[in-house]
Amino acid sequence: MSDSVAIYLPLNSYISVRGFTNAAFPQSVAIVDENGGSHEMSGSGEQDTPMQNGSYGFTTPSTAKNPGGFQVTVTVQSQQGGQWVPSQVTSGKTSLAYYNLVLVVSEDGADTDWNDAVVQFSWWTTP
Template identity: 30%
Template sequence: MNDKAYMTVTDNKAEIHLPAGVTVKVKVKTNSQLTQKMTLKDNIGRVDLEFTGTGEQNTIGDKTITPVPGSLFTAVFEYTGPDGVFKPSKLNSGGPYDIGSYHMMVIVAENGDDTDYNDTILELSWYAK
């Protein structure tokens, strides 16, 4: 079994594999006047998180999860337009970054009002066993 962290990004969805048994900090921030939404679920029904909010440098989510063997996570990023309907964001990603025993992955979303890719930011971080 591969217990290395990795992710793939397609459209407004990211598939994320995290090492089993570590405590992962999930932090979600916004930098937009438009309402941002990020949902994080796993394939086995243990994790079902949704964070929604607006504002500059605003933390809208701060939780911890502990992946189990075989779990795969899906993060979906959306924003509301002037009509109030949620639309898919565009994504970019980085990591995992390994600094000693500290590890981090980042996914950033853009809603199209500029090109700074910071409208929603998902940070996943953990320490190795």
């Protein structure tokens, strides 16, 4: 697995983003979109502790470079022994009725629980 993952979001949609930690090691998340826009969030703590700068939203453009949607790349690192170390990341998508969610989860290598940094991208579609 890699320390980053590319996800594809729907065009012309408002996307809510939320980041949480479930780790004692400090976590750092970099989010970069295909147009060069970026956002960083960080933090540490257990039980879905909200990350600093971890709640924001944006509207995707009406066109994208990929037919799959507007590409956003999420990269996660954790601080261990005074150094930033790449975390492993993976992603998944689910929908329920008109609500859609893409999750990016990470593992910093300490306990293999895959919840050390969690980033949620959510949006809804109109019926």
